[in-house]
Amino acid sequence: MKKMRRFVGAQVFGFISFLLLWQLICLALDIRVIPTPAETIKQMLAEPRELVLHAGASVLRVMAAIAVSLAIAVPAGLLLGGNKWFRTLVSPFVYFIYPIPKVAFLPVFMLLFGLGNVSKIILMIWIIMFQIMLSVRDGVDSIPGLYFQVMKGFRASSWQTYRYLVLPAVLPHMFTGLRISIGISLASLFFAENYATTYGIGYYILSAWTKMNYPEMFGGILTLGLVGLLLFKGLDALQRKCTPWTAKGR
Amino acid sequence: MRVGMAPFVELTEIGIRLGGKEIFAGMNARLERGVSYALIGKSGVGKSTLLNLIAGYLTPGSGSLTVGGEPVNGPRRGTAFLQQELGLFPWQTVAEAVGMPLRLAGGVTDKKEIANKTAGLLAELGLEGVAGSYPAQLSGGQRQRAALARTLIGEPDFLLMDEPTSSLDAVTKESIQLLVQEQQRKRGATLLFVTHDIEEAVLLGDVIFLLEAGGGLSSRKTADFEGGTAREDIRFYESCIELRQWMNAL
Numbered sequence: 206m207k208k209m210r211r212f213v214g215a216q217v218f219g220f221i222s223f224l225l226l227w228q229l230i231c232l233a234l235d236i237r238v239i240p241t242p243a244e245t246i247k248q249m250l251a252e253p254r255e256l257v258l259h260a261g262a263s264v265l266r267v268m269a270a271i272a273v274s275l276a277i278a279v280p281a282g283l284l285l286g287g288n289k290w291f292r293t294l295v296s297p298f299v300y301f302i303y304p305i306p307k308v309a310f311l312p313v314f315m316l317l318f319g320l321g322n323v324s325k326i327i328l329m330i331w332i333i334m335f336q337i338m339l340s341v342r343d344g345v346d347s348i349p350g351l352y353f354q355v356m357k358g359f360r361a362s363s364w365q366t367y368r369y370l371v372l373p374a375v376l377p378h379m380f381t382g383l384r385i386s387i388g389i390s391l392a393s394l395f396f397a398e399n400y401a402t403t404y405g406i407g408y409y410i411l412s413a414w415t416k417m418n419y420p421e422m423f424g425g426i427l428t429l430g431l432v433g434l435l436l437f438k439g440l441d442a443l444q445r446k447c448t449p450w451t452a453k454g455r
Numbered sequence: 456m457r458v459g460m461a462p463f464v465e466l467t468e469i470g471i472r473l474g475g476k477e478i479f480a481g482m483n484a485r486l487e488r489g490v491s492y493a494l495i496g497k498s499g500v501g502k503s504t505l506l507n508l509i510a511g512y513l514t515p516g517s518g519s520l521t522v523g524g525e526p527v528n529g530p531r532r533g534t535a536f537l538q539q540e541l542g543l544f545p546w547q548t549v550a551e552a553v554g555m556p557l558r559l560a561g562g563v564t565d566k567k568e569i570a571n572k573t574a575g576l577l578a579e580l581g582l583e584g585v586a587g588s589y590p591a592q593l594s595g596g597q598r599q600r601a602a603l604a605r606t607l608i609g610e611p612d613f614l615l616m617d618e619p620t621s622s623l624d625a626v627t628k629e630s631i632q633l634l635v636q637e638q639q640r641k642r643g644a645t646l647l648f649v650t651h652d653i654e655e656a657v658l659l660g661d662v663i664f665l666l667e668a669g670g671g672l673s674s675r676k677t678a679d680f681e682g683g684t685a686r687e688d689i690r691f692y693e694s695c696i697e698l699r700q701w702m703n704a705l
Protein backbone atom coordinates (compact mmCIF):
# COMPACT_ATOMS: atom_id res chain seq x y z
CA MET A 206 0.00 0.00 0.00
CA LYS A 207 2.79 2.35 1.01
CA LYS A 208 4.70 1.32 -2.10
CA MET A 209 1.62 2.02 -4.21
CA ARG A 210 1.23 5.51 -2.75
CA ARG A 211 4.88 6.30 -3.37
CA PHE A 212 4.50 5.03 -6.94
CA VAL A 213 1.45 7.20 -7.64
CA GLY A 214 3.19 10.13 -5.98
CA ALA A 215 6.19 9.76 -8.27
CA GLN A 216 3.96 9.62 -11.36
CA VAL A 217 2.03 12.74 -10.35
CA PHE A 218 5.24 14.57 -9.54
CA GLY A 219 6.69 13.61 -12.92
CA PHE A 220 3.59 14.81 -14.74
CA ILE A 221 3.49 18.14 -12.92
CA SER A 222 7.17 18.79 -13.62
CA PHE A 223 6.49 18.03 -17.27
CA LEU A 224 3.62 20.53 -17.40
CA LEU A 225 5.73 23.17 -15.62
CA LEU A 226 8.57 22.75 -18.07
CA TRP A 227 6.16 23.03 -20.95
CA GLN A 228 4.64 26.21 -19.48
CA LEU A 229 8.13 27.69 -19.05
CA ILE A 230 8.98 27.00 -22.69
CA CYS A 231 5.73 28.70 -23.77
CA LEU A 232 6.54 31.76 -21.70
CA ALA A 233 10.10 31.91 -22.95
CA LEU A 234 9.28 31.54 -26.66
CA ASP A 235 5.89 33.19 -26.65
CA ILE A 236 4.83 32.00 -30.13
CA ARG A 237 1.46 30.76 -31.30
CA VAL A 238 2.85 27.45 -32.58
CA ILE A 239 3.35 26.22 -29.04
CA PRO A 240 0.19 26.54 -26.99
CA THR A 241 0.24 26.47 -23.21
CA PRO A 242 -0.64 23.28 -21.33
CA ALA A 243 -3.88 24.90 -20.20
CA GLU A 244 -4.97 25.70 -23.76
CA THR A 245 -4.06 22.22 -24.89
CA ILE A 246 -5.86 20.40 -22.12
CA LYS A 247 -8.91 22.59 -22.56
CA GLN A 248 -8.93 21.68 -26.23
CA MET A 249 -8.55 17.97 -25.39
CA LEU A 250 -11.46 18.08 -22.96
CA ALA A 251 -13.64 19.94 -25.46
CA GLU A 252 -14.00 16.87 -27.68
CA PRO A 253 -12.80 13.88 -25.68
CA ARG A 254 -14.88 11.37 -27.68
CA GLU A 255 -13.13 12.31 -30.89
CA LEU A 256 -9.70 11.97 -29.30
CA VAL A 257 -10.49 8.61 -27.73
CA LEU A 258 -11.72 7.28 -31.08
CA HIS A 259 -8.52 8.38 -32.82
CA ALA A 260 -6.27 7.05 -30.08
CA GLY A 261 -8.34 3.86 -29.89
CA ALA A 262 -7.92 3.21 -33.60
CA SER A 263 -4.15 3.51 -33.23
CA VAL A 264 -4.04 1.31 -30.14
CA LEU A 265 -6.10 -1.36 -31.90
CA ARG A 266 -3.67 -1.34 -34.82
CA VAL A 267 -0.71 -1.71 -32.48
CA MET A 268 -2.41 -4.50 -30.51
CA ALA A 269 -3.32 -6.42 -33.66
CA ALA A 270 0.25 -6.07 -34.89
CA ILE A 271 1.67 -7.25 -31.56
CA ALA A 272 -0.60 -10.29 -31.48
CA VAL A 273 0.30 -11.40 -34.99
CA SER A 274 3.99 -10.61 -34.47
CA LEU A 275 4.17 -12.74 -31.34
CA ALA A 276 2.46 -15.64 -33.07
CA ILE A 277 5.03 -15.57 -35.86
CA ALA A 278 8.17 -14.31 -34.17
CA VAL A 279 8.29 -16.43 -31.03
CA PRO A 280 8.30 -19.77 -32.87
CA ALA A 281 10.66 -18.32 -35.48
CA GLY A 282 13.02 -17.05 -32.78
CA LEU A 283 12.96 -20.41 -31.02
CA LEU A 284 13.78 -22.15 -34.30
CA LEU A 285 16.51 -19.64 -35.03
CA GLY A 286 18.01 -20.27 -31.60
CA GLY A 287 17.56 -24.02 -31.53
CA ASN A 288 17.98 -25.23 -35.07
CA LYS A 289 21.40 -24.79 -36.73
CA TRP A 290 20.05 -25.58 -40.16
CA PHE A 291 17.29 -22.97 -39.98
CA ARG A 292 19.76 -20.48 -38.55
CA THR A 293 22.23 -20.86 -41.37
CA LEU A 294 19.44 -20.53 -43.88
CA VAL A 295 17.66 -17.50 -42.40
CA SER A 296 20.37 -15.48 -40.61
CA PRO A 297 21.82 -13.71 -43.67
CA PHE A 298 18.34 -12.58 -44.67
CA VAL A 299 17.56 -11.37 -41.15
CA TYR A 300 20.81 -9.44 -40.89
CA PHE A 301 20.21 -7.85 -44.25
CA ILE A 302 16.71 -6.66 -43.38
CA TYR A 303 17.28 -5.79 -39.75
CA PRO A 304 19.22 -2.50 -40.10
CA ILE A 305 16.88 -1.04 -42.75
CA PRO A 306 14.44 1.40 -41.15
CA LYS A 307 11.22 -0.52 -41.56
CA VAL A 308 9.18 2.58 -42.48
CA ALA A 309 10.99 2.40 -45.79
CA PHE A 310 8.83 -0.61 -46.60
CA LEU A 311 5.59 1.35 -46.22
CA PRO A 312 5.26 2.14 -49.94
CA VAL A 313 5.85 -1.50 -50.78
CA PHE A 314 3.16 -2.64 -48.38
CA MET A 315 0.74 0.00 -49.65
CA LEU A 316 1.29 -1.20 -53.21
CA LEU A 317 0.80 -4.81 -52.15
CA PHE A 318 -1.98 -4.51 -49.58
CA GLY A 319 -3.69 -1.24 -50.41
CA LEU A 320 -3.83 1.98 -48.45
CA GLY A 321 -6.09 0.71 -45.66
CA ASN A 322 -5.55 -0.88 -42.31
CA VAL A 323 -3.86 -4.00 -43.62
CA SER A 324 -0.75 -2.26 -44.93
CA LYS A 325 -0.41 -0.24 -41.72
CA ILE A 326 -0.67 -3.29 -39.53
CA ILE A 327 1.68 -5.28 -41.72
CA LEU A 328 4.24 -2.49 -41.49
CA MET A 329 4.14 -2.71 -37.72
CA ILE A 330 4.27 -6.49 -37.78
CA TRP A 331 7.33 -6.17 -39.98
CA ILE A 332 8.93 -3.92 -37.34
CA ILE A 333 7.93 -5.82 -34.22
CA MET A 334 8.51 -9.28 -35.67
CA PHE A 335 12.22 -8.83 -36.33
CA GLN A 336 12.87 -7.32 -32.94
CA ILE A 337 11.07 -10.09 -31.09
CA MET A 338 12.53 -12.82 -33.24
CA LEU A 339 16.05 -11.62 -32.53
CA SER A 340 15.34 -11.11 -28.83
CA VAL A 341 13.92 -14.62 -28.55
CA ARG A 342 16.88 -16.05 -30.43
CA ASP A 343 19.30 -14.24 -28.13
CA GLY A 344 17.28 -15.58 -25.23
CA VAL A 345 17.74 -19.15 -26.43
CA ASP A 346 21.44 -18.50 -27.02
CA SER A 347 21.90 -17.21 -23.50
CA ILE A 348 20.60 -20.37 -21.80
CA PRO A 349 23.57 -22.00 -20.03
CA GLY A 350 24.45 -25.45 -21.35
CA LEU A 351 24.30 -26.67 -17.77
CA TYR A 352 20.51 -26.13 -17.75
CA PHE A 353 20.11 -28.39 -20.75
CA GLN A 354 22.27 -30.97 -18.98
CA VAL A 355 19.98 -30.76 -15.95
CA MET A 356 16.94 -31.44 -18.14
CA LYS A 357 18.77 -34.25 -19.88
CA GLY A 358 19.67 -35.71 -16.49
CA PHE A 359 15.98 -35.83 -15.61
CA ARG A 360 15.37 -37.49 -18.96
CA ALA A 361 13.08 -34.69 -20.11
CA SER A 362 11.47 -34.96 -23.56
CA SER A 363 12.05 -32.11 -25.99
CA TRP A 364 8.55 -30.80 -25.34
CA GLN A 365 9.28 -30.82 -21.59
CA THR A 366 12.58 -29.05 -22.21
CA TYR A 367 10.67 -26.30 -24.02
CA ARG A 368 7.99 -26.12 -21.36
CA TYR A 369 10.26 -25.99 -18.31
CA LEU A 370 13.48 -24.49 -19.69
CA VAL A 371 13.39 -22.72 -23.04
CA LEU A 372 10.08 -20.86 -22.81
CA PRO A 373 10.58 -19.41 -19.32
CA ALA A 374 14.18 -18.52 -20.16
CA VAL A 375 13.06 -16.64 -23.24
CA LEU A 376 10.14 -14.79 -21.70
CA PRO A 377 12.09 -11.81 -20.24
CA HIS A 378 13.89 -11.40 -23.59
CA MET A 379 10.55 -11.37 -25.36
CA PHE A 380 9.41 -8.53 -23.13
CA THR A 381 12.59 -6.60 -23.88
CA GLY A 382 11.93 -7.05 -27.57
CA LEU A 383 8.35 -5.88 -27.17
CA ARG A 384 9.40 -2.83 -25.21
CA ILE A 385 11.88 -1.77 -27.89
CA SER A 386 9.53 -2.44 -30.77
CA ILE A 387 6.49 -0.70 -29.31
CA GLY A 388 8.38 2.59 -29.34
CA ILE A 389 9.49 2.15 -32.93
CA SER A 390 6.11 0.92 -34.09
CA LEU A 391 4.30 3.93 -32.61
CA ALA A 392 6.70 6.22 -34.41
CA SER A 393 6.13 4.40 -37.67
CA LEU A 394 2.39 4.27 -37.20
CA PHE A 395 2.47 8.04 -37.06
CA PHE A 396 3.81 8.06 -40.60
CA ALA A 397 1.56 5.33 -41.83
CA GLU A 398 -1.55 7.05 -40.56
CA ASN A 399 -0.92 9.92 -42.97
CA TYR A 400 -2.39 7.89 -45.75
CA ALA A 401 -6.00 6.95 -46.37
CA THR A 402 -6.99 7.15 -42.76
CA THR A 403 -9.98 8.69 -41.07
CA TYR A 404 -9.16 7.49 -37.57
CA GLY A 405 -5.77 7.30 -35.92
CA ILE A 406 -3.83 9.57 -33.65
CA GLY A 407 -1.19 10.18 -36.30
CA TYR A 408 -3.87 11.37 -38.68
CA TYR A 409 -5.39 13.55 -35.94
CA ILE A 410 -2.09 15.34 -35.32
CA LEU A 411 -1.28 15.92 -38.96
CA SER A 412 -4.73 17.13 -39.89
CA ALA A 413 -4.61 19.59 -36.97
CA TRP A 414 -1.28 20.73 -38.34
CA THR A 415 -2.69 21.39 -41.81
CA LYS A 416 -5.63 23.21 -40.20
CA MET A 417 -3.06 25.22 -38.20
CA ASN A 418 -5.01 24.34 -35.07
CA TYR A 419 -2.03 24.12 -32.76
CA PRO A 420 -3.81 23.39 -29.48
CA GLU A 421 -5.48 20.46 -31.25
CA MET A 422 -2.14 19.36 -32.65
CA PHE A 423 -0.57 19.44 -29.22
CA GLY A 424 -3.55 17.66 -27.76
CA GLY A 425 -2.85 14.90 -30.26
CA ILE A 426 0.84 14.81 -29.39
CA LEU A 427 0.01 14.66 -25.69
CA THR A 428 -2.44 11.85 -26.38
CA LEU A 429 0.16 9.94 -28.39
CA GLY A 430 2.45 10.28 -25.39
CA LEU A 431 -0.28 9.00 -23.11
CA VAL A 432 -0.96 6.07 -25.42
CA GLY A 433 2.73 5.17 -25.30
CA LEU A 434 2.74 5.51 -21.53
CA LEU A 435 -0.33 3.29 -21.28
CA LEU A 436 1.21 0.61 -23.49
CA PHE A 437 4.48 0.62 -21.54
CA LYS A 438 2.75 0.51 -18.17
CA GLY A 439 0.52 -2.27 -19.41
CA LEU A 440 3.57 -4.16 -20.57
CA ASP A 441 5.26 -3.63 -17.19
CA ALA A 442 2.22 -4.96 -15.37
CA LEU A 443 2.05 -7.97 -17.66
CA GLN A 444 5.73 -8.68 -17.17
CA ARG A 445 5.36 -8.47 -13.40
CA LYS A 446 2.73 -11.19 -13.70
CA CYS A 447 4.56 -13.34 -16.24
CA THR A 448 8.16 -13.11 -15.03
CA PRO A 449 7.99 -12.63 -11.26
CA TRP A 450 11.61 -13.79 -10.87
CA THR A 451 13.19 -10.87 -12.76
CA ALA A 452 14.06 -7.49 -11.29
CA LYS A 453 11.27 -5.98 -13.38
CA GLY A 454 8.94 -8.61 -12.06
CA ARG A 455 9.72 -8.18 -8.41
CA MET B 456 23.51 -63.93 -14.76
CA ARG B 457 25.50 -63.55 -11.59
CA VAL B 458 23.11 -60.95 -10.24
CA GLY B 459 24.05 -61.35 -6.62
CA MET B 460 27.74 -61.02 -7.32
CA ALA B 461 27.77 -58.30 -9.93
CA PRO B 462 28.89 -54.86 -8.73
CA PHE B 463 26.40 -51.99 -8.95
CA VAL B 464 28.73 -49.94 -11.12
CA GLU B 465 31.46 -51.46 -13.25
CA LEU B 466 33.98 -49.67 -15.41
CA THR B 467 36.09 -51.95 -17.58
CA GLU B 468 39.08 -50.65 -19.53
CA ILE B 469 37.44 -47.24 -19.98
CA GLY B 470 39.22 -44.77 -22.22
CA ILE B 471 38.16 -41.26 -23.12
CA ARG B 472 39.65 -38.30 -24.95
CA LEU B 473 38.42 -34.73 -24.63
CA GLY B 474 39.48 -32.08 -27.09
CA GLY B 475 42.20 -34.38 -28.45
CA LYS B 476 43.63 -34.97 -24.98
CA GLU B 477 43.62 -38.42 -23.45
CA ILE B 478 41.97 -38.18 -20.03
CA PHE B 479 41.59 -41.87 -19.12
CA ALA B 480 43.08 -44.99 -20.66
CA GLY B 481 42.25 -48.51 -19.48
CA MET B 482 40.47 -47.37 -16.36
CA ASN B 483 38.83 -49.97 -14.12
CA ALA B 484 36.55 -49.49 -11.13
CA ARG B 485 33.75 -51.21 -9.23
CA LEU B 486 31.18 -49.72 -6.91
CA GLU B 487 29.00 -51.79 -4.61
CA ARG B 488 25.36 -51.01 -3.96
CA GLY B 489 24.52 -48.88 -0.94
CA VAL B 490 28.11 -47.81 -0.32
CA SER B 491 29.34 -44.23 -0.17
CA TYR B 492 32.43 -43.36 -2.22
CA ALA B 493 34.53 -40.24 -1.91
CA LEU B 494 36.48 -39.34 -5.05
CA ILE B 495 39.57 -37.25 -4.45
CA GLY B 496 42.49 -36.23 -6.60
CA LYS B 497 44.39 -33.24 -7.89
CA SER B 498 42.63 -30.59 -9.89
CA GLY B 499 42.36 -31.54 -13.54
CA VAL B 500 42.89 -35.30 -13.17
CA GLY B 501 39.36 -35.95 -14.41
CA LYS B 502 37.08 -36.31 -11.39
CA SER B 503 34.26 -34.39 -13.00
CA THR B 504 34.87 -36.25 -16.23
CA LEU B 505 34.44 -39.56 -14.41
CA LEU B 506 31.17 -38.40 -12.88
CA ASN B 507 29.95 -37.20 -16.26
CA LEU B 508 30.78 -40.59 -17.75
CA ILE B 509 28.95 -42.53 -15.06
CA ALA B 510 25.99 -40.14 -15.25
CA GLY B 511 25.72 -40.82 -18.97
CA TYR B 512 26.53 -37.25 -20.01
CA LEU B 513 29.74 -38.34 -21.73
CA THR B 514 30.31 -41.47 -23.80
CA PRO B 515 33.56 -43.37 -23.32
CA GLY B 516 35.74 -43.82 -26.39
CA SER B 517 36.51 -47.40 -25.41
CA GLY B 518 35.72 -49.96 -22.73
CA SER B 519 32.45 -50.80 -21.08
CA LEU B 520 30.45 -49.10 -18.37
CA THR B 521 27.46 -50.59 -16.59
CA VAL B 522 25.24 -49.28 -13.81
CA GLY B 523 22.78 -51.64 -12.16
CA GLY B 524 23.82 -54.34 -14.62
CA GLU B 525 22.79 -52.27 -17.65
CA PRO B 526 25.19 -50.59 -20.06
CA VAL B 527 25.08 -46.83 -19.73
CA ASN B 528 23.97 -44.91 -22.78
CA GLY B 529 22.57 -41.57 -21.72
CA PRO B 530 21.17 -40.58 -18.34
CA ARG B 531 19.67 -43.51 -16.46
CA ARG B 532 16.46 -43.43 -14.47
CA GLY B 533 17.53 -43.76 -10.86
CA THR B 534 20.81 -41.92 -11.24
CA ALA B 535 20.72 -38.36 -9.95
CA PHE B 536 23.61 -36.00 -10.64
CA LEU B 537 24.15 -32.90 -8.55
CA GLN B 538 26.65 -30.77 -10.40
CA GLN B 539 28.89 -28.24 -8.75
CA GLU B 540 27.07 -25.27 -10.27
CA LEU B 541 23.71 -26.72 -9.14
CA GLY B 542 21.81 -25.56 -12.22
CA LEU B 543 18.76 -24.24 -10.41
CA PHE B 544 16.61 -22.32 -12.88
CA PRO B 545 16.11 -18.64 -11.97
CA TRP B 546 12.41 -18.81 -12.87
CA GLN B 547 11.51 -21.69 -10.59
CA THR B 548 10.64 -21.29 -6.95
CA VAL B 549 12.12 -23.87 -4.64
CA ALA B 550 8.85 -25.81 -4.62
CA GLU B 551 8.57 -25.69 -8.41
CA ALA B 552 12.17 -26.82 -8.87
CA VAL B 553 11.83 -29.70 -6.45
CA GLY B 554 8.51 -30.81 -7.93
CA MET B 555 9.77 -30.68 -11.53
CA PRO B 556 11.50 -34.11 -11.65
CA LEU B 557 8.22 -35.75 -10.60
CA ARG B 558 6.37 -33.95 -13.37
CA LEU B 559 9.05 -34.89 -15.89
CA ALA B 560 9.10 -38.54 -14.92
CA GLY B 561 5.34 -38.69 -15.39
CA GLY B 562 4.92 -41.48 -12.83
CA VAL B 563 3.17 -39.17 -10.39
CA THR B 564 0.62 -37.06 -12.23
CA ASP B 565 -1.71 -36.02 -9.45
CA LYS B 566 -0.97 -32.38 -8.62
CA LYS B 567 -1.87 -32.86 -4.98
CA GLU B 568 0.39 -35.85 -4.64
CA ILE B 569 3.29 -33.92 -6.19
CA ALA B 570 2.64 -31.00 -3.85
CA ASN B 571 2.52 -33.31 -0.83
CA LYS B 572 5.69 -35.17 -1.72
CA THR B 573 7.49 -31.90 -2.41
CA ALA B 574 6.33 -30.31 0.84
CA GLY B 575 7.40 -33.38 2.79
CA LEU B 576 10.93 -33.35 1.38
CA LEU B 577 11.26 -29.57 1.78
CA ALA B 578 10.34 -29.93 5.45
CA GLU B 579 12.88 -32.72 5.82
CA LEU B 580 15.63 -30.52 4.41
CA GLY B 581 14.57 -27.44 6.38
CA LEU B 582 13.34 -25.57 3.32
CA GLU B 583 9.64 -25.15 4.19
CA GLY B 584 10.14 -21.42 4.85
CA VAL B 585 11.52 -20.70 1.39
CA ALA B 586 9.27 -22.93 -0.73
CA GLY B 587 8.02 -19.87 -2.62
CA SER B 588 11.40 -18.17 -3.05
CA TYR B 589 13.43 -17.91 -6.23
CA PRO B 590 17.11 -18.98 -6.26
CA ALA B 591 18.26 -15.36 -6.35
CA GLN B 592 16.53 -14.81 -3.02
CA LEU B 593 18.24 -17.73 -1.27
CA SER B 594 21.46 -18.07 0.69
CA GLY B 595 24.20 -20.37 -0.60
CA GLY B 596 23.25 -23.10 1.83
CA GLN B 597 19.56 -22.87 0.99
CA ARG B 598 20.39 -23.06 -2.68
CA GLN B 599 22.53 -26.13 -2.09
CA ARG B 600 19.72 -27.78 -0.13
CA ALA B 601 17.15 -26.89 -2.79
CA ALA B 602 19.32 -28.49 -5.47
CA LEU B 603 19.84 -31.49 -3.21
CA ALA B 604 16.08 -31.79 -2.75
CA ARG B 605 15.63 -31.68 -6.51
CA THR B 606 18.05 -34.60 -6.93
CA LEU B 607 16.46 -36.59 -4.09
CA ILE B 608 12.78 -36.20 -4.94
CA GLY B 609 12.82 -38.89 -7.63
CA GLU B 610 14.11 -41.38 -5.03
CA PRO B 611 17.29 -42.24 -6.92
CA ASP B 612 19.27 -45.33 -5.98
CA PHE B 613 22.49 -43.71 -7.20
CA LEU B 614 23.66 -40.24 -6.22
CA LEU B 615 26.48 -38.44 -7.99
CA MET B 616 27.68 -35.19 -6.47
CA ASP B 617 30.45 -32.93 -7.73
CA GLU B 618 31.91 -30.96 -4.82
CA PRO B 619 28.56 -30.61 -3.06
CA THR B 620 29.86 -28.35 -0.28
CA SER B 621 32.84 -26.55 -1.78
CA SER B 622 31.17 -23.15 -1.95
CA LEU B 623 29.79 -23.13 1.59
CA ASP B 624 30.92 -21.67 4.89
CA ALA B 625 32.06 -24.07 7.62
CA VAL B 626 28.80 -24.20 9.57
CA THR B 627 26.54 -24.59 6.53
CA LYS B 628 28.95 -27.14 5.14
CA GLU B 629 28.54 -29.36 8.18
CA SER B 630 24.78 -29.19 8.04
CA ILE B 631 24.78 -30.15 4.35
CA GLN B 632 27.23 -32.98 4.99
CA LEU B 633 25.02 -34.39 7.71
CA LEU B 634 22.01 -34.04 5.46
CA VAL B 635 23.69 -35.89 2.61
CA GLN B 636 24.82 -38.67 4.94
CA GLU B 637 21.41 -39.03 6.55
CA GLN B 638 19.59 -39.13 3.21
CA GLN B 639 22.01 -41.55 1.63
CA ARG B 640 21.83 -43.96 4.57
CA LYS B 641 18.07 -43.69 4.92
CA ARG B 642 17.53 -44.47 1.26
CA GLY B 643 20.23 -47.09 1.04
CA ALA B 644 21.45 -45.28 -2.08
CA THR B 645 24.89 -45.61 -3.59
CA LEU B 646 26.78 -42.32 -3.36
CA LEU B 647 29.78 -41.18 -5.36
CA PHE B 648 30.94 -37.67 -4.55
CA VAL B 649 33.91 -35.54 -5.51
CA THR B 650 35.62 -33.51 -2.81
CA HIS B 651 38.78 -31.55 -2.16
CA ASP B 652 38.08 -31.69 1.55
CA ILE B 653 39.92 -34.39 3.48
CA GLU B 654 37.54 -34.21 6.42
CA GLU B 655 34.54 -34.52 4.15
CA ALA B 656 36.06 -37.56 2.48
CA VAL B 657 36.64 -39.29 5.82
CA LEU B 658 33.29 -38.23 7.21
CA LEU B 659 31.04 -39.17 4.29
CA GLY B 660 33.01 -41.85 2.46
CA ASP B 661 32.87 -45.56 3.27
CA VAL B 662 35.51 -45.94 0.59
CA ILE B 663 37.92 -43.33 -0.69
CA PHE B 664 38.98 -43.36 -4.32
CA LEU B 665 42.13 -41.52 -5.17
CA LEU B 666 42.23 -40.65 -8.85
CA GLU B 667 45.50 -40.01 -10.64
CA ALA B 668 46.22 -38.58 -14.05
CA GLY B 669 45.46 -41.08 -16.80
CA GLY B 670 42.75 -42.81 -14.81
CA GLY B 671 44.66 -44.75 -12.17
CA LEU B 672 42.40 -45.38 -9.17
CA SER B 673 43.51 -46.46 -5.70
CA SER B 674 40.99 -47.13 -2.99
CA ARG B 675 40.87 -47.45 0.78
CA LYS B 676 38.08 -48.21 3.20
CA THR B 677 37.72 -45.55 5.86
CA ALA B 678 36.82 -48.30 8.33
CA ASP B 679 40.43 -49.48 7.98
CA PHE B 680 41.79 -46.16 9.19
CA GLU B 681 43.27 -46.20 12.70
CA GLY B 682 41.17 -43.25 13.90
CA GLY B 683 37.39 -42.76 13.86
CA THR B 684 35.20 -41.58 11.01
CA ALA B 685 32.57 -39.63 12.95
CA ARG B 686 33.18 -35.98 13.65
CA GLU B 687 32.28 -36.35 17.33
CA ASP B 688 35.04 -38.96 17.63
CA ILE B 689 38.13 -37.38 19.11
CA ARG B 690 40.24 -39.59 16.86
CA PHE B 691 38.51 -38.37 13.70
CA TYR B 692 41.49 -36.20 12.90
CA GLU B 693 43.86 -39.15 13.16
CA SER B 694 41.96 -40.64 10.22
CA CYS B 695 42.26 -37.38 8.34
CA ILE B 696 45.99 -37.35 8.93
CA GLU B 697 46.22 -40.93 7.77
CA LEU B 698 44.38 -40.10 4.57
CA ARG B 699 46.65 -37.14 4.00
CA GLN B 700 49.72 -39.32 4.42
CA TRP B 701 48.31 -41.88 2.01
CA MET B 702 47.63 -39.19 -0.58
CA ASN B 703 51.12 -37.79 -0.24
CA ALA B 704 52.74 -41.21 -0.42
CA LEU B 705 51.18 -41.97 -3.79
Ligand SMILES: Nc1ncnc2c1ncn2[C@@H]1O[C@H](COP(=O)(O)OP(=O)(O)OP(=O)(O)O)[C@@H](O)[C@H]1O
Nearest residue numbers: 473474475476478497498499500501502503504505
Ligand atom coordinates in the same frame (compact mmCIF):
# COMPACT_ATOMS: atom_id res chain seq x y z
N1 LIG C 1 35.24 -30.36 -22.96
C1 LIG C 1 36.56 -30.53 -22.76
N2 LIG C 1 37.41 -30.42 -23.80
C2 LIG C 1 38.73 -30.58 -23.62
N3 LIG C 1 39.30 -30.87 -22.45
C3 LIG C 1 38.51 -30.98 -21.38
C4 LIG C 1 37.10 -30.82 -21.47
N4 LIG C 1 36.57 -30.99 -20.26
C5 LIG C 1 37.61 -31.25 -19.44
N5 LIG C 1 38.78 -31.25 -20.10
C6 LIG C 1 40.10 -31.53 -19.54
O1 LIG C 1 40.01 -32.78 -18.90
C7 LIG C 1 40.77 -32.78 -17.72
C8 LIG C 1 39.92 -33.24 -16.56
O2 LIG C 1 38.95 -32.27 -16.28
P1 LIG C 1 37.96 -32.43 -15.04
O3 LIG C 1 37.06 -31.27 -15.05
O4 LIG C 1 37.34 -33.78 -15.11
O5 LIG C 1 38.97 -32.36 -13.81
P2 LIG C 1 38.64 -32.38 -12.26
O6 LIG C 1 39.44 -33.46 -11.68
O7 LIG C 1 37.19 -32.41 -12.03
O8 LIG C 1 39.24 -31.00 -11.81
P3 LIG C 1 38.75 -30.01 -10.63
O9 LIG C 1 39.20 -30.65 -9.36
O10 LIG C 1 39.49 -28.76 -10.89
O11 LIG C 1 37.28 -29.87 -10.74
C9 LIG C 1 41.31 -31.37 -17.54
O12 LIG C 1 42.66 -31.38 -17.93
C10 LIG C 1 40.51 -30.54 -18.49
O13 LIG C 1 41.31 -29.53 -19.03
Ligand SMILES: [Mg+2]
Nearest residue numbers: 502503504617
Ligand atom coordinates in the same frame (compact mmCIF):
# COMPACT_ATOMS: atom_id res chain seq x y z
MG1 LIG D 1 35.73 -30.98 -11.28
